[in-house]
Amino acid sequence: MAIPESLRHALHAVTETVIPTASGLEPDGWVALDRIVSNAVAARPPRMQRQLALFIRAIEWLPVLRYGRPFSKLTPARRRRFLESLQDSPVLLIRRGFWGLRTLILMGYYTQGRAIAAIGYRADPRGWSVRR
Amino acid sequence: MNEKSYDVVIVGSGAGGGTVAQALAPLVASGQSVLVLEQGARLGDAEFTGRELEMANRLYRDGGGFLTADGTMTLAFAETYGGSTVVYTGTSLVAPERVIKHWAVPELSHPEIAHRSRKFADANNVHLLPPEEINDNNRLFVEGAGRAGYDVEQFPVNVKGCRGSSLCNLGCPNQAKQGTNRVQLPDAERHGVEVVTRAEVRRILPDRVLEVRVHQKKEGTAGADSEWAPGEYRVRARAVVNAGGAIGSTALLLRSPIAPWFPRLGAGFTCHPALILVGEHGHPITNDVGHPKSYFVDRAETLGFVLETCMYFPFVTAKALTGFGPPHGAAMRAFPRLQMILVLACDRASDGNRIRVDKQGVPVVHYALAPRTVAGLVNGAQAAARIFFGAGAERVHTPFAEPPSIERAEADRLETRITGAHWKPGKVAVSAAHLMGGCGMGRTARDSVTDGWGRVHGLPWLRVADASLFPDSLEINPYLTIMALADRVAEQLTTDLGSL
Numbered sequence: 001m002a003i004p005e006s007l008r009h010a011l012h013a014v015t016e017t018v019i020p021t022a023s024g025l026e027p028d029g030w031v032a033l034d035r036i037v038s039n040a041v042a043a044r045p046p047r048m049q050r051q052l053a054l055f056i057r058a059i060e061w062l063p064v065l066r067y068g069r070p071f072s073k074l075t076p077a078r079r080r081r082f083l084e085s086l087q088d089s090p091v092l093l094i095r096r097g098f099w100g101l102r103t104l105i106l107m108g109y110y111t112q113g114r115a116i117a118a119i120g121y122r123a124d125p126r127g128w129s130v131r132r
Numbered sequence: 133m134n135e136k137s138y139d140v141v142i143v144g145s146g147a148g149g150g151t152v153a154q155a156l157a158p159l160v161a162s163g164q165s166v167l168v169l170e171q172g173a174r175l176g177d178a179e180f181t182g183r184e185l186e187m188a189n190r191l192y193r194d195g196g197g198f199l200t201a202d203g204t205m206t207l208a209f210a211e212t213y214g215g216s217t218v219v220y221t222g223t224s225l226v227a228p229e230r231v232i233k234h235w236a237v238p239e240l241s242h243p244e245i246a247h248r249s250r251k252f253a254d255a256n257n258v259h260l261l262p263p264e265e266i267n268d269n270n271r272l273f274v275e276g277a278g279r280a281g282y283d284v285e286q287f288p289v290n291v292k293g294c295r296g297s298s299l300c301n302l303g304c305p306n307q308a309k310q311g312t313n314r315v316q317l318p319d320a321e322r323h324g325v326e327v328v329t330r331a332e333v334r335r336i337l338p339d340r341v342l343e344v345r346v347h348q349k350k351e352g353t354a355g356a357d358s359e360w361a362p363g364e365y366r367v368r369a370r371a372v373v374n375a376g377g378a379i380g381s382t383a384l385l386l387r388s389p390i391a392p393w394f395p396r397l398g399a400g401f402t403c404h405p406a407l408i409l410v411g412e413h414g415h416p417i418t419n420d421v422g423h424p425k426s427y428f429v430d431r432a433e434t435l436g437f438v439l440e441t442c443m444y445f446p447f448v449t450a451k452a453l454t455g456f457g458p459p460h461g462a463a464m465r466a467f468p469r470l471q472m473i474l475v476l477a478c479d480r481a482s483d484g485n486r487i488r489v490d491k492q493g494v495p496v497v498h499y500a501l502a503p504r505t506v507a508g509l510v511n512g513a514q515a516a517a518r519i520f521f522g523a524g525a526e527r528v529h530t531p532f533a534e535p536p537s538i539e540r541a542e543a544d545r546l547e548t549r550i551t552g553a554h555w556k557p558g559k560v561a562v563s564a565a566h567l568m569g570g571c572g573m574g575r576t577a578r579d580s581v582t583d584g585w586g587r588v589h590g591l592p593w594l595r596v597a598d599a600s601l602f603p604d605s606l607e608i609n610p611y612l613t614i615m616a617l618a619d620r621v622a623e624q625l626t627t628d629l630g631s632l
Contacts, residue, residue, distance in 0.1 A: 018456040036185065043194065080457050087455070087559060095558035096203045103197070103451055103561075110446040110464070111185040120468040121446050123420040125182045125305035127296035128265075131421045 003038050004053060010060035011037070013072035015105045017079040021118070022109055029115075033108035040104055052104075055097040059086070134365045138326075139164040139629070141342055141369040143333050143384065144171075146215020147614040148598030148621075149375035150312025151252070153320035153327070155622035159629070160324030167367070168320070169331040169344060171376070172212035173355025180305040184445040187302035190354050191219050196448075198379075200499045204557040205405065207497060208565045209377055212303075212355075213329055214313025216377065220565070220611060221300040221425040222289040222309045223440075224258040226250070227606060227613045230433065235603050237573045239584040248616035256290040256310040258612075265296060267422030272413075272471050273441045274427055276523030282429045282515065287440075287609075289423060296422040298443050330358035331365075334493070336374070336388045340593055342367045370632050371593045371625060373586075374571070375618065378600040382487040382570030383495035385581070390591065394581050398488055400481040400572040402605045403564035405501060407475045407509055408444055408452035411520025412527045416468040419443050425474075429515065432478045432607040436508030439516055442474040452561050453529055454536040463529055463537070471520060475512035476566075478607045479505040487570045501562070503552075509562075510552045517546050531560040566610050571600035586621035593632045597621040 003011055012030065016023045025033065041049055060071045063082055067074060071082060086098040109115050124130050140156055142149045145168050156166050173190075181187060188195045191210050198207045210216040226249045232242040252258075277284045290310040297305055307314060321327055334343040348362040349355065374381045382398050391397055424443035432438050444452065446467070453463050463470075479485075485499045501509075510532050517528045521543040528538045532550045542549055574580025577589040586601055588594040597618040599610050606613055 018460075020458055020461055040195070083456065088556070092202070092204070092558050095556060099558050099561070100203070102456060106450040107185065107447050110450045111183075116446045119446060119464050120416075121420055122468075123182065123298050123445070125180075125295075125297045125299065127294075127298070127306070127421055129295060131418070 003034065003041060003056070007053060007056045007060070008034065009072055010056050013079065014056070014059060014083070014101065015109070017076065017083055018102055018105050019109050029112060032112055036108040036111060037104045040107060051097070052100065055101060134363060135368070136365060137368040138167040139369070140166045140371045140373065140625070141367055142166070142168045142373045142375055143342070144215060144374070144376035144380060144598065145213055145312060145317055145327065146210070146375065146377060146598065147217050147312060147611045148618040149373070150214065150217065150316035150320070151615045151618035152373050152375060152597050152622045153325050154316040155619055156626065157320045157323035157325050159626070166325045168317070168325060168327040169333055169342070170213055170327060170329045171332050171380070172210070172329060173349070174213040174329045175303070175355050177307055179354045180303045180307070182297060182299040182302055182305045184302060184447055191303050200497045202500070202557070204562070205499060206563045207379070207403065207567055208563060209379060209567055213327070214311045214317060216565070217311025217611060218303050218313050219301055220311070220609070221423070222291050223287040223425055223609045224253055224256070224290050224612045225288070225608045228608065231607055235573070237584045237603060238575055240573070244620070245613060245616045248619045249612040251619070252612055252615040253288065256315050257292045258288045258290045260286050260288055261423055261426055265294070265423060266426055267296070267419065268417035269419040269424070269443055269471050270422070270426040270441045272417065272523035273473065273519060276519035276521070277429055279522035280515070280518035282519065284427050284429055286427055287425055289425070291423070294423055298420050298422060298424050300424060302445070326359070328359045329356065331360065333376070333384055334387065336372060336384065336390070336594065338390055340369050340372065342369065342372065371595065371629060373595045373597050373621065373625065375597040377598050378567040378570050379487055379495045379497060381596055381598055381600040383489050383493070385571065386487070386489045387493040393590065394577055396572060396577070396579060397581050398486045398570050399483060400569035400603060401485050401487050401497065401499065402479050402481040402568050403499070404476040404566040404605070405479060405505060405509065405562050405564045406477070407513065407531060407560070407562060408442065408449065409473050409475060409513060409516045409520070410449070410453065410463065410529045411471040411473070411523065411525030412463065412466045412529070413469045413471060413524060414526050417471060419468070419470060419472070430608070431511070431515065435511040436478050436504060437512030437515070438476045438478065438608065439512060439519070440474045440476065442472050444472060454531040454560065459535070459537060471523060471525060473516040473519065475509055475516055477505045477508035477512065478605050481569050481604045501557070506552050506555050510550060510555070514546050514550045517550060566606070568599045568602040568606060568610065569604070571596045572603040573601050574603060585624040586617065587624070592628065595621050595625055
């Protein structure tokens with residue numbers, strides 16, 4: 001199952017909060033991120049896929065109760081505070097959900113060629129011969 | 133349904149299965165048939181690209197993200213021709229004497245394990261890397277540990293023609309690592325052992341029949357087609373050697389009708405829960421070039437941890453760093469200046485941690501960190517931080533601190549900055565390799581699944597030959613010990629085969 005189109009906007013807002021430099025992604029970078037995340041999600045059991053979709057939906061709409069607007073309309077500082085509350089939640093299910101979503105987002109970003117070049121990662125199968 | 137018949141069928145081709153395959157290969161010359169069934173694919177040399185996501189998906193179960201039942205930890209194990217010997221760093225240590233004594237397995241002695249381990253160290257070209265092949269990431273570990281007062285040992289590794297790609301955990305792109313995919317399996321195949329990949333063994337029946345499903349290669353994926361046509365098979369054998377790894381072997385027996393006969397089947401599972409810690413230096417170091425794992429500090433016996441040098445790839449590193457947002461991004465942009473240490477906790481097998489299977493027969497691993505194991509990780513994180521600062525790092529990132537970044541000015545307060553109070557399951561990225569137990573060795577079916585020779589109690593035709601045999605933690609990297617035990621299992625089976 002791909003991430004539903006209706007959740008893409010929320011997923012991208014979470015992505016830009018987890019990885020601020022993701023806001024500089026070109027359109028093809030977002031396409032690649034969506035594809036990587038969707039493929040990883042599709043490989044998991046259907047129950048886990050449904051839980052993830054529900055979790056993203058909850059992230060988008062729960063802030064309405066506290067801030068009067070959805071997650072994707074919050075300021076960066078408020079987005080960050082909201083995600084921190086999930087990361088440090090006393091409820092294991094919520095911490096685990098955020099950890100899983102964060103993992104998918106990091107996978108979608110830090111496996112892209114331009115992103116890993118930007119952080120200076122240079123591992124090469126030819127090893128020492130291209131570095132000395 | 134396709135029907136086939138062999139004298140010996142080996143399930144799995146990793147450190148255990150590959151070793152048994154080579155050891156039994158001489159049987160082929162005497163007219164007997166030996167088959168290896170491997171669930172994963174056989175990759176061509178050019179398909180080892182070193183690209184993180186691509187290789188993780190090609191080589192690891194669930195791309196390396198196999199989750200424990202409560203979803204708070206990932207377990208890394210490979211499914212490919214050669215098993216996890218394809219994805220380890222080649223570190224090859226002989227089991228500690230105290231561990232083998234603690235196991236107290238009848239007829240299993242440390243001198244014998246050490247002798248057989250040395251045999252495979254020779255066969256697989258295990259040696260110490262020379263100083264000119266050691267990168268800064270490893271050299272700084274030695275320097276920092278020396279200043280912090282820790283004794284450092286060098287890992288013997290099984291490489292031949294290593295170019296220093298640093299990509300060991302993604303499968304060596306230069307075929308330098310001498311796993312069973314490079315040594316034992318090719319030798320076995322040259323001597324007539326048949327290896328069939330993409331072959332999933334569903335069940336082992338009491339009448340010595342294996343139910344096997346051979347999978348079709350999916351379009352656009354890597355690896356060769358299976359050696360057999362896709363479909364369902366019933367494979368009859370005089371003897372079966374189960375060597376699918378701690379989780380694979382245990383799950384296979386749990387799916388089989390014999391499972392109820394063994395109350396300890398699945399029990400005793402343990403692993404080395406691990407954290408990746410990073411230290412940030414003020415200048416670039418060589419870290420993503422050169423062999424990644426050359427040194428270690430062993431405090432398993434006294435403080436419950438082992439520290440190993442390591443170097444991971446961008447996604448794994450990003451996952452390992454606690455938190456998100458600007459501080460996380462800043463740490464990632466420091467990649468060329470990062471030194472890395474892997475903290476492994478030594479966890480004793482306990483009754484609550486065990487392998488089960490769900491209704492579909494898929495393995496489910498129930499595993500929770502005991503307080504003493506968390507203490508081992510905290511002790512290890514403190515020691516790693518001392519080593520980072522001893523090596524000159526400006527700051528250290530550790531999941532047991534809040535905030536997770538510790539500045540050099542705080543280096544004298546590590547015991548208060550790094551504590552178990554900051555441990556929260558589901559927040560800290562804990563991963564484990566070195567999966568052990570589930571079909572443990574012992575005396576009877578009441579306390580174990582097999583005897584000291586890997587014979588399943590009451591079923592002499594069924595043997596186990598992998599890390600699932602371990603009755604408790606090995607406390608070090610396990611591959612030589614698995615090979616030593618598998619060699620022993622194969623030797624006994626050769627003796628017994630005529631009567632089976």
